[in-house]
Amino acid sequence: MTEIIFIGTGGGRINLLKQLRGTGGFRINSKSANIHVDPGPGALLGSLRFKQDPLKLDALIVTHAHIDHCNDANLLIEGISRHALKKRGVLIASKYAVDGGERGDRSISLYHQEKIGEIYRAKIGERKKFKTEKGEFEIEIIEARHDIPDAFGFKLFIDGVVIGYTGDTEYFEELGKAYRGCDYLIANCLKPEADRFPGHMSSSDVVELMKNAKPKLGIITHMGMAVLRSGPKKEAAMIAEKSNVNVIAAYDGMKIGEGLERF
Numbered sequence: 001m002t003e004i005i006f007i008g009t010g011g012g013r014i015n016l017l018k019q020l021r022g023t024g025g026f027r028i029n030s031k032s033a034n035i036h037v038d039p040g041p042g043a044l045l046g047s048l049r050f051k052q053d054p055l056k057l058d059a060l061i062v063t064h065a066h067i068d069h070c071n072d073a074n075l076l077i078e079g080i081s082r083h084a085l086k087k088r089g090v091l092i093a094s095k096y097a098v099d100g101g102e103r104g105d106r107s108i109s110l111y112h113q114e115k116i117g118e119i120y121r122a123k124i125g126e127r128k129k130f131k132t133e134k135g136e137f138e139i140e141i142i143e144a145r146h147d148i149p150d151a152f153g154f155k156l157f158i159d160g161v162v163i164g165y166t167g168d169t170e171y172f173e174e175l176g177k178a179y180r181g182c183d184y185l186i187a188n189c190l191k192p193e194a195d196r197f198p199g200h201m202s203s204s205d206v207v208e209l210m211k212n213a214k215p216k217l218g219i220i221t222h223m224g225m226a227v228l229r230s231g232p233k234k235e236a237a238m239i240a241e242k243s244n245v246n247v248i249a250a251y252d253g254m255k256i257g258e259g260l261e262r263f
Contacts, residue, residue, distance in 0.1 A: 003257030012224030032135025043072035054079025063167035064151035094150035144169035171205035176212020185215035188222035210243035
């Protein structure tokens with residue numbers, strides 16, 4: 001069985017410091033691999049809180065180098081590499097997160113990069129297969145339009161399940177088509193309704209995304225203060241009604257995977 005556990009579902013600069021919702025990203029557990037996605041602040045503590053052992057991770061995905069998506073990456077690599085004693089696992093990350101920009105301000109230390117078995121610098125449009133000690137998974141890198149170089153989203157193909165994740169991006173016409181075929185589509189939704197912010201999606205944007213992508217289940221996460229004040233369930237219900245797609249709002253500690261019929 002493939003399951004998704006949301007470690008932290010908050011987004012935005014204000015929530016980042018207030019921590020009304022966690023910012024630890026989410027984890028995918030499956031027969032072939034356990035994968036943590038976007039390990040922002042609290043990814044390690046949140047994992048422990050929700051009984052997700054970092055030592056059982058096989059892979060880490062960092063969609064871009066902003067601190068709310070990568071702060072705990074080095075900590076989780078300590079887990080993947082079994083206390084930094086065994087070179088193993090897969091790191092899929094933006095080139096900027098791995099190598100840094102002109103100033104070399106990489107998000108993942110060279111020390112921790114040396115502890116990973118395979119590092120893949122994500123390239124938009126590529127589809128790549130990875131082998132783990134337990135099996136294999138495949139990832140398709142999808143364009144994200146954000147205010148930092150090399151940001152990306154993806155479709156993950158693992159044990160017969162397709163999981164899409166937008167990462168941080170503003171909506172553009174081709175986005176929905178890129179995410180077609182997903183069982184689960186996880187969308188970062190920073191703002192409610194038409195309250196747009198550059199480089200991010202509002203719930204109105206997510207309506208258009210879901211209309212075009214048509215996943216079996218849509219999930220909003222990475223919600224900013226305005227969404228939290230408006231009510232995540234209310235925003236998800238609005239998206240579901242207007243897109244004609246089953247959409248729910250994630251919350252910290254939520255687990256999905258015991259059957260889509262639950263939702």
